[in-house]
Amino acid sequence: MSDKNLVQIKNLSLTFNPGKDKEVKALDNITFDIKEGEVFGLVGESGSGKTTLGRTILKLYDASDGEIDFDGKDVRKMKGGQLADFRKDSQMIFQDPQASLNGRMKVEDIIAEGLDIHHMVKNKEERHARVLELLDLVGLNPDHATRYPHEFSGGQRQRIGIARALAVDPKFIIADEPISALDVSVQAQVVNLMKDLQKKHSLTYLFIAHDLSMVKYISDRIGVLHWGKLLELGTADQVYNHPLHPYTKSLLSAIPVPDPIAERQQKIVDYDPSAETDGQVRRMVEIEPGHSVLATPAEAEAYRSQA
Numbered sequence: 001m002s003d004k005n006l007v008q009i010k011n012l013s014l015t016f017n018p019g020k021d022k023e024v025k026a027l028d029n030i031t032f033d034i035k036e037g038e039v040f041g042l043v044g045e046s047g048s049g050k051t052t053l054g055r056t057i058l059k060l061y062d063a064s065d066g067e068i069d070f071d072g073k074d075v076r077k078m079k080g081g082q083l084a085d086f087r088k089d090s091q092m093i094f095q096d097p098q099a100s101l102n103g104r105m106k107v108e109d110i111i112a113e114g115l116d117i118h119h120m121v122k123n124k125e126e127r128h129a130r131v132l133e134l135l136d137l138v139g140l141n142p143d144h145a146t147r148y149p150h151e152f153s154g155g156q157r158q159r160i161g162i163a164r165a166l167a168v169d170p171k172f173i174i175a176d177e178p179i180s181a182l183d184v185s186v187q188a189q190v191v192n193l194m195k196d197l198q199k200k201h202s203l204t205y206l207f208i209a210h211d212l213s214m215v216k217y218i219s220d221r222i223g224v225l226h227w228g229k230l231l232e233l234g235t236a237d238q239v240y241n242h243p244l245h246p247y248t249k250s251l252l253s254a255i256p257v258p259d260p261i262a263e264r265q266q267k268i269v270d271y272d273p274s275a276e277t278d279g280q281v282r283r284m285v286e287i288e289p290g291h292s293v294l295a296t297p298a299e300a301e302a303y304r305s306q307a
């Protein structure tokens with residue numbers, strides 16, 4: 001991992017349907033950065049704003065406020081050639097490979113779509129050779145190129161999604177719950193593959209999940225999102241093994257324990273979110289090096305004595 005920030009997000013907010021009945025503050029003043037070559041895990045329960053954050057970083061949604069920089073360039077202002085380069089450099093892997101792969105297209109054409117759009121191959125032979133290379137990279141066979149998505153298992157389909165994302169040599173990948181729809185038995189394989197590819201190709205990931213256990217394994221740092229706010233940010237070890245915010249503690253306590261005896265003793269920590277709406281101003285405060293929590297000055301003091 002380098003010291004350079006590839007992605008910098010500052011005071012990012014997005015309100016859907018502003019001023020209307022259905023107004024939702026999906027992102028609320030979020031600030032963090034992702035270093036080049038880093039795996040940044042983003043966790044939070046359903047509706048916390050994870051997908052919205054990913055899509056806003058990729059300029060698929062327009063932010064209401066704040067800054068997004070990618071490789072030193074202002075994403076919100078990108079257009080023309082600069083936007084086209086950004087669309088190539090940043091790719092997405094989706095939760096449900098069944099829904100995100102066009103069922104009427106052969107695997108070869110699915111994987112090569114980005115190559116065609118960005119004019120990255122000169123002819124059919126080069127295109128085919130690149131597809132075979134990508135299939136091999138994600139652990140699939142050359143004869144899979146001529147098949148359709150429905151002929152594959154969930155894990156294999158996600159490998160196709162990964163090959164499609166990697167085809168255009170991206171720098172940054174947002175993986176939006178890439179293993180949630182898969183059988184538990186293949187989840188680890190897909191995470192391992194993603195980890196290997198990240199190292200091999202010096203990729204930077206934003207890895208989104210609702211469960212801390214998988215994110216902990218793949219991430220360098222983890223951010224915890226709730227109701228559109230980043231509540232805690234730290235290294236995977238800090239957040240997973242030494243959580244500070246009560247919401248993070250609650251999330252951790254809900255992770256299923258595979259040992260039946262331990263499970264009987266497992267105590268779910270309830271979270272009372274009323275503090276989030278008490279009208280007090282909270283900022284991200286660094287409690288120990290690299291470990292920050294959204295807190296009032298008084299709460300920060302309490303966290304400090306706890307850490």
Ligand SMILES: Nc1ncnc2c1ncn2[C@@H]1O[C@H](COP(=O)(O)OP(=O)(O)OP(=O)(O)O)[C@@H](O)[C@H]1O
Pocket residue numbers: 016017024025026044045046047048049050051052053210
């Ligand atoms: N296009 C949209 N228009 C209006 N509201 C939206 C839109 N997309 C998301 N929201 C709302 O924004 C909030 C955040 O949703 P988002 O999908 O980002 O959460 P999430 O953490 O990704 O959840 P999940 O894990 O279920 O995908 C939710 O209250 C959701 O209803």
